[in-house]
Amino acid sequence: MTHPILTAFLAFGMMTALWPLSVRLRDVSIIDILWAPAFAFLAWVYVLVPPPLEIRGWIALGLITAWGLRLGVHILARWRRLGHEDYRYAEIRRRNGPNFPLTSLFWIFWLQALLLYVISWPLQASLSGQNPLNGLDAVAVAMIAGGIWIEAVADAQLTRFRADPRNREKVLDAGLWAWSRHPNYFGDFLMWWGFFVMGIAAGGPWWTILGPIAMSALLIHYSGAGLMEDTIKDRRPGYADYVRRTSLFIPWPPRARSG
Numbered sequence: 557m558t559h560p561i562l563t564a565f566l567a568f569g570m571m572t573a574l575w576p577l578s579v580r581l582r583d584v585s586i587i588d589i590l591w592a593p594a595f596a597f598l599a600w601v602y603v604l605v606p607p608p609l610e611i612r613g614w615i616a617l618g619l620i621t622a623w624g625l626r627l628g629v630h631i632l633a634r635w636r637r638l639g640h641e642d643y644r645y646a647e648i649r650r651r652n653g654p655n656f657p658l659t660s661l662f663w664i665f666w667l668q669a670l671l672l673y674v675i676s677w678p679l680q681a682s683l684s685g686q687n688p689l690n691g692l693d694a695v696a697v698a699m700i701a702g703g704i705w706i707e708a709v710a711d712a713q714l715t716r717f718r719a720d721p722r723n724r725e726k727v728l729d730a731g732l733w734a735w736s737r738h739p740n741y742f743g744d745f746l747m748w749w750g751f752f753v754m755g756i757a758a759g760g761p762w763w764t765i766l767g768p769i770a771m772s773a774l775l776i777h778y779s780g781a782g783l784m785e786d787t788i789k790d791r792r793p794g795y796a797d798y799v800r801r802t803s804l805f806i807p808w809p810p811r812a813r814s815g
Contacts, residue, residue: 558684559605563598564673570594571669572661579657584649584664585642589632591668596624598676602683612689612758615697616682616751623704623747630711644783675748675771677764678755685758692757699750706732706807707743714740727798735807737798738781742805745775781805 570590578584599620602609609617635642641649645664649656682696710732717728732739748768755764774780781804788795801811 558607558680559601560680562601562605563676563680566598566601567594567673567676568666568669570597571665571672575661575665578660578665583641584645584660585635587665587668588642589628589635591672592624592627592631594624594672595676595679596621598672599679599683602680607684609683610686612685612687612693612754613683615693616679616754619697619700619704620679620751623707626704626708627711630715634715644779671770671774675767677767678748678752678760679767681755681760681764682751682758685755685760687757687759690757692753696750696754696757699753700747703743703745703747703750705743706746707740710740710743725792727792727794729798729802729810732807733802734810735803737802737804738775738784739807741775741780742807744780745772745805748772776805 571587571594574587574590578586599617602613603617640646648664649660652659713731713733714728717723717726736742745768748771752765752768756762776782785804792798803810
């Protein structure tokens, strides 16, 4: 991790710069559009400052750039289709009243900046490490590429499902969604643990494990699967049976349908 102060400054700078636009639009959910590309932007900083990237660094840069661009474009398209603030942020806005525009800087934008910085630690270790390529790198690349693929396929399947008005109150239980109730989040989870493995292969410190642990907590308990599970049961009548048949997070063969 060669440039921790610089990357911290950039993480907070990007999120702070986005905040005035969210106030103007009255839409905090634009922060989700920046989230994935912000990691790629931090990675590209390593190209511009010494020391030069080794082969592993270029591999990590290519993988995080592909992920950041794909997910950023996907969320941008979803935001444009939605046409209003995501319900999660809208609820936070309602609870905080007129003080929300200011408090959102501290509790949403700066909090996400801190998470962006911490979660990127294994990525930074992968970019700056000097160890020769080894067997752990092959494991890491398989995990990262597999995670990116799973997330992209799951997002595409869900987008197609939601585009059909006949599915308005139905539950997607085909494709990857037959094996996991949140395969897109699992793909993200797998990718970040892959970057941790790559960081260790590069000679990075073990404490960078705090990055994937933080991301795992978000994906499973807080802003990801946990939040979705709390709200979707009331909106999808068939979700209770889907829960009975389908793994929450890690893909697993589904149980037989009831009845």
